[in-house]
Amino acid sequence: MLVTILACMGVWMTPHSLVASMEEARAMGGTHHPILGVFGVMSAKLTVVNIIILTSFMSFLLYWRANQQITVKWGKAARAFEVFLFSVAILGVILAGIYGYFVPAIYRVNVLSVAQVLAVLFVLALVTPMTGMMLRGAKMTGKMTWGIMRPSSQYALVINAITVVLTMSLMGYARSASRVHWHVYGVLEDTSAYAYTPPLGTAAFLFSVNTLLFFSLVAAIFWVTTRTIRYDGFCTQYFFVAPFVEWLVSLPERLSAPKPVGEARSPYFRKVVGVVVGFLAAFTWAGFMVPQSVGLPPTKEKLDVAKISSPKDLTRIGQNMFFGKGQCALCHTLGAEAGRCPSLQNAGARLTREFIFETLTKPDAYVKLDFEQVEPKKFPAQMPVINKPPIDLTDQELLTVIAFVQSLGGKVTVEPAELIALDQPAPVAEPAEAEPPAPERLESRREVEHKGS
Numbered sequence: 001m002l003v004t005i006l007a008c009m010g011v012w013m014t015p016h017s018l019v020a021s022m023e024e025a026r027a028m029g030g031t032h033h034p035i036l037g038v039f040g041v042m043s044a045k046l047t048v049v050n051i052i053i054l055t056s057f058m059s060f061l062l063y064w065r066a067n068q069q070i071t072v073k074w075g076k077a078a079r080a081f082e083v084f085l086f087s088v089a090i091l092g093v094i095l096a097g098i099y100g101y102f103v104p105a106i107y108r109v110n111v112l113s114v115a116q117v118l119a120v121l122f123v124l125a126l127v128t129p130m131t132g133m134m135l136r137g138a139k140m141t142g143k144m145t146w147g148i149m150r151p152s153s154q155y156a157l158v159i160n161a162i163t164v165v166l167t168m169s170l171m172g173y174a175r176s177a178s179r180v181h182w183h184v185y186g187v188l189e190d191t192s193a194y195a196y197t198p199p200l201g202t203a204a205f206l207f208s209v210n211t212l213l214f215f216s217l218v219a220a221i222f223w224v225t226t227r228t229i230r231y232d233g234f235c236t237q238y239f240f241v242a243p244f245v246e247w248l249v250s251l252p253e254r255l256s257a258p259k260p261v262g263e264a265r266s267p268y269f270r271k272v273v274g275v276v277v278g279f280l281a282a283f284t285w286a287g288f289m290v291p292q293s294v295g296l297p298p299t300k301e302k303l304d305v306a307k308i309s310s311p312k313d314l315t316r317i318g319q320n321m322f323f324g325k326g327q328c329a330l331c332h333t334l335g336a337e338a339g340r341c342p343s344l345q346n347a348g349a350r351l352t353r354e355f356i357f358e359t360l361t362k363p364d365a366y367v368k369l370d371f372e373q374v375e376p377k378k379f380p381a382q383m384p385v386i387n388k389p390p391i392d393l394t395d396q397e398l399l400t401v402i403a404f405v406q407s408l409g410g411k412v413t414v415e416p417a418e419l420i421a422l423d424q425p426a427p428v429a430e431p432a433e434a435e436p437p438a439p440e441r442l443e444s445r446r447e448v449e450h451k452g453s
């Protein structure tokens with residue numbers, strides 16, 4: 001059982017993408033390790049976690065039934081049934097886990113993971129009362145021995161508690177790191193001054209300080225409650241004041257009492273504090289050892305139309321858009337190598353300006369059918385709408401990107417004048433110079449400026 005749990009732990013701790021330098025990644029052939037990468041994904045993690053739960057439950061059953069001889073007639077059959085249940089559940093969990101590699105994530109999350117958890121819960125809910133009934137009237141064959149546990153084993157429990165708190169903090173960090181500056185992706189942008197993710201070292205330091213604070217509070221609560229139960233007069237009603245009052249009241253009594261000679265104070269508290277601080281320091285150190293990078297919100301440069309004088313300027317800005325705000329390079333390559341999506345090599349020669357525009361703004365315009373299916377299936381476009389959030393390019397920015405795509409082997413037909421024309425606010429909203437700016441006028445003007453930018 002220990003081997004099973006340790007093996008499962010190993011899978012659970014295997015990272016999906018390794019933090020690697022460029023050279024390391026190249027030597028490995030990608031950011032995922034060819035063999036270990038298989039264990040890094042969610043399907044493997046959920047499987048091993050479910051097996052860990054089942055194995056821990058099994059060890060609990062063994063402990064529960066230890067030194068008891070089952071006397072009920074159906075005991076043997078019930079035990080065989082329990083073995084059968086466990087085997088089916090473990091096999092089912094593993095098979096669902098393996099199947100999870102071959103289906104879309106949404107199916108795995110909605111169906112397979114739920115099935116795995118339900119199988120485990122079913123075993124727990126069925127076997128617990130069954131064992132209880134089975135042990136009714138059982139003959140005790142020996143005595144349970146309690147309390148023989150080496151004091152040092154308590155450190156494992158303390159570290160366990162610390163790890164749980166640290167893991168929770170890390171999950172928060174993972175969420176923050178992957179939300180890419182959106183509260184709701186593509187809908188509600190995070191524009192606050194704090195819309196950045198600190199590097200891992202800083203985060204690890206903050207987690208450690210928070211963890212230490214949290215456990216100091218827990219320790220304080222234990223201290224308060226253990227102090228106040230010594231005297232009947234004080235109850236936990238005056239929670240935080242009580243120990244000090246008690247200390248004051250007992251002061252004369254203690255002062256008059258002879259000093260105890262040679263009575264060693266329990267050294268455990270200090271040792272535990274030492275271990276905890278050491279563990280957290282090691283954690284912080286490890287946090288600083290991995291490459292540090294700050295997740296800053298994307299810079300929002302305003303397109304300065306006045307600076308554009310030639311089609312060359314247009315393609316240069318378009319290129320920056322392509323690799324920056326437009327995020328095109330996340331999917332497209334410009335060379336011969338195949339990326340996730342069509343390479344845009346020579347796209348300017350292949351595609352008309354109208355087609356490029358339509359691809360960027362209405363990716364669904366051409367209905368793509370998958371003819372490998374017997375019934376032609378309609379495919380949703382994978383190309384995002386470029387002028388809607390989250391990418392949300394303005395009309396002018398869109399034109400620069402089109403210019404850049406055209407420049408890839410073709411002739412750029414976008415004119416700087418077109419961008420300048422877009423910059424002019426609609427004449428209706430333009431207030432006359434002499435007119436005093438009425439408040440509602442200002443409002444509408446701001447709106448126009450906003451739309452135009």
Ligand code: HEC
Pocket residue numbers: 322326327328329330331332341342344347351356359360363380381382383384386401405
């Ligand atoms: C999420 C990935 C993704 C991003 C980001 C993306 N595209 Fe695409 N793009 C695609 C896919 C996939 C296609 C193929 C058509 C389809 O499936 O919708 C495509 C098709 C195209 C085509 C047509 C190619 C052809 O040969 O017919 C052009 C041009 C294009 N994208 C330009 C861009 C530009 C410019 C940007 C950035 C502003 C961009 N794309 C951002 C995924 C993406």
